[in-house]
Amino acid sequence: MDKNKEIVVLNLIVILGMLIFLNKAYHVDDPAFLYFGRHIIEQPSDPYNFVLSWGGKEEIATFIPDTPLIYYYISFVINFFGEKEWIMHSFYLIFPIIAANSMYFLFRRFIKIGFLPSLLLIFSPTFFIMSHNIMLDVPSFALFLAALTFFIHGVDKNNHSFLVLSSIIAGMSFLAKPTNIVIFGLMLIYPFFKKKYKLMLYTLIPLFIVSLWSMHNVYFYGRVLFFDIASFFAEKASSAQKILAQPIYQLSAIGGATVFPLIFLKP
DSSP states (O other): OOHHHHHHHHHHHHHHHHHTTTTOOOOTTHHHHHHHHHHHHHOTTOTTOSEEEETTEEEEGGGOOSOSHHHHHHHHHHHHHOOOHHHHHHHHTHHHHHHHHHHHHHHHHHHSOOHHHHHHHHHSHHHHHHTTSOSSHHHHHHHHHHHHHHHHHHHHHTOHHHHHHHHHHHHHHHHHOGGGGGHHHHHHHHHHHTTOGGGGGGGHHHHHHHHHHHHHHHHHHSSOGGGGHHHHHHHHTOSHHHHHHHHHHHHHHHHHHHTGGGGGSOO
16 A cells, blocks of 8 residues: 555544444543543643542542643543543544554654554554543653654754644643653754754753743642652552562553564564
């Protein structure tokens, strides 16, 4: 197939694969995200100022260290369209589509093949399962991939429109999940090795977005919330048993996403 046909087929596969689960009931952490969305309708400038029950405790939601972009997206959907499962999942279709297309163009840049890697992403157990809920994982990953893809193509082609767009999306990626801040390092490394040092300055755009969010945190909560991530995970791993469980859990997730696709390879 030529590139245009591959893109059409790829997007049809994504949509059909997700439509099967369109009316899937909310589960796992989905209800907590609905609480955030409902609250933001009432207090859009203060997204964490409500009591949330999580892990057997009830307290002000600032103990959740994640950044709130996806909460605002959920709030928008609830406010204008309601919160039925099929409605929310329909609006979430955009994220696996963004991820699949970003993967396609990212791989075409380096190995000239984009269709198979994108299929492996779509049907990898971790991605496919997480695409059926309204949590942060797939949306934040999709924005991360989109920012990276636009940035690499922007650097290669000296396309400043792509570079500005990628920098804004990188900032949005951070606002979707704070651990995505690692993309800023990639945005420094790639132009550095390409000896296009001036293009490293585009990292200032997402850093400005981070700074604005940090100032918001200090004004409303007296501290920068995403700095709490270390203590958040330290609390979760407070015993030797939990500390041991973490690497096993992570290796299980990685194995599910990497070992499974090996069955597609020829011996």
